[in-house]
Amino acid sequence: MPASPYTDLDRPPLRVTGLRRALVVPGGLWRRLEVRAETGSTNADVVAAARAGEPEGLVVVAESQTAGRGRRDRVWVSPPRAGLTLSVLLRPGPQVPPRAYGWLPLLAGVALVRAVRARAEVDAGLKWPNDLLAGPAAAKCAGILAEGAGNGAVALGIGLNVTTTAAELPADRPATSLRLAGAKTTDRDTLLRALLRELAELYAPWRDAGGDAQASGLREAYREMCRTLGEPVRVLLPGGEELTGGAVSVDGDGQLVVNTPDGPRTVTAGDVVHVR
Template identity: 65%
Template sequence: MRGFTGDGPSPWTDLERPPLDAARLRRALVVPGGVWTSLEVVAETGSTNSDLAARARAGDAEGAVLVAEVQSAARGRLDRRWSAPARSGLFVSLLLRPGPEVPPARYGWLPLLVGVAAAAALSRIAEVEVGLKWPNDLLVTVDGSERKLGGILTELAGAAVVCGMGLNVSLRQEELPVPTAASLALAGAAVTDRDTLLRALLREIAELYGEWRRVGGDPDASGLLPAYTARCTTVGRPVRVLLPGDRELLGRAVAVDGDGRLVVRTADGADHPVGAGDVVHVRPQADER
């Protein structure tokens, strides 16, 4: 996802886009027995995921949260680059160490878990219905069209997993990176205060992560699979799946399986599960039913 480059002076004041209050966030979220063990807000960095991955490899404890007011070298899935104006969104990474309770084979559920938690928290707090496009996009409807609100990127860092999320909060129409992007403000959100949103997001993620971890990462026992399926806008639609090597798969997305893969049913009735690491893009196609 590309975005506003941030060149030149910001047209926004601190009153319009106030900085996050790190001290208040820590008091609310870093509590005894909780998932989050530290929370840092930096004015600017290249990539919160890269920074936290380096800290994970150096041995930082689980539960570290790193938030940036602006990122200069943020990355999306498949190393796509994007940027956004300072203080226009939430750019946050989380350090998680699910083992030994959770088999590494189930770590692939973490981006879906973060997506479910984010969609649930935003729908409740901001009063905007948020859907999930498999595998890692948050969607809202603006002017009758479905648009991208944010994205999620997870990566392994030794025995740890770093989960990053970028969420557009106050972007105006003229600041959007592409016409298919959106922000909470453009979607008519009831709440756009970033402190309030971040508290809700992190509490929701912590609750769902704790339950998922308690049952060994089982997506059914934790309720994660049905919760994801219920919010996934990809399931039930005709799709065109672009694969490496200029290959493609045409069919209908019929399910998300127990491994977090999208199951695509082709015209011959065969089901083809595809993992997030196997696809370049998943595009909707015209429904010919």
């Protein structure tokens, strides 16, 4: 028997043919699925494709990503085939106003929680705006980044730790993987199919409702999964200001409402810490 090219046999490559057969179907959202052995950034790949005229529905998955980015230009690093690293191209169309695009990463967060709960059977929720928290320690297991690509196009990137070990996780912040959180399955094909199907099922009604998260049911679904609501929090704003108070709501634009000692404040962007 020939030797396997993979030294880590618990991290097999994605089965591309089966994924395409299951996901790229007539009338579906996903039109083209590309799995790349290595790339710098799947989001950068999708942005470039969008600017070259690629239609909605492109999915780019990387088995190894060398220059991945998270929010606020943080680096997202994962060993080859230890997780799911992907970006999708969406073009919501003229019926969705640009201000509603801020809901797309939250929509992806809801899809990710649903997929992880259903397939991995792991207790999971969201820290505002879209960090996936998993397992008993509620540590970060995934991140999401949306980037505009011009002409109404959005690259929506997702990075999920699947079989990442404790030694492979960043030492400077709490993090976990589905395996460490006790997942019933770490089969990446199963998880990717579930995630992309949930994304498509949430995206269609949101888009058809003109990006109205309330009318489409997205806001309520997000509130149910958001672990930040009802918690005392500390929020570091982009300019360096810090807020403390109770997280009480997510408004119609997806912004976090915090009751501070000086009254309610609406947070558009910032790093949230749950104060235990």
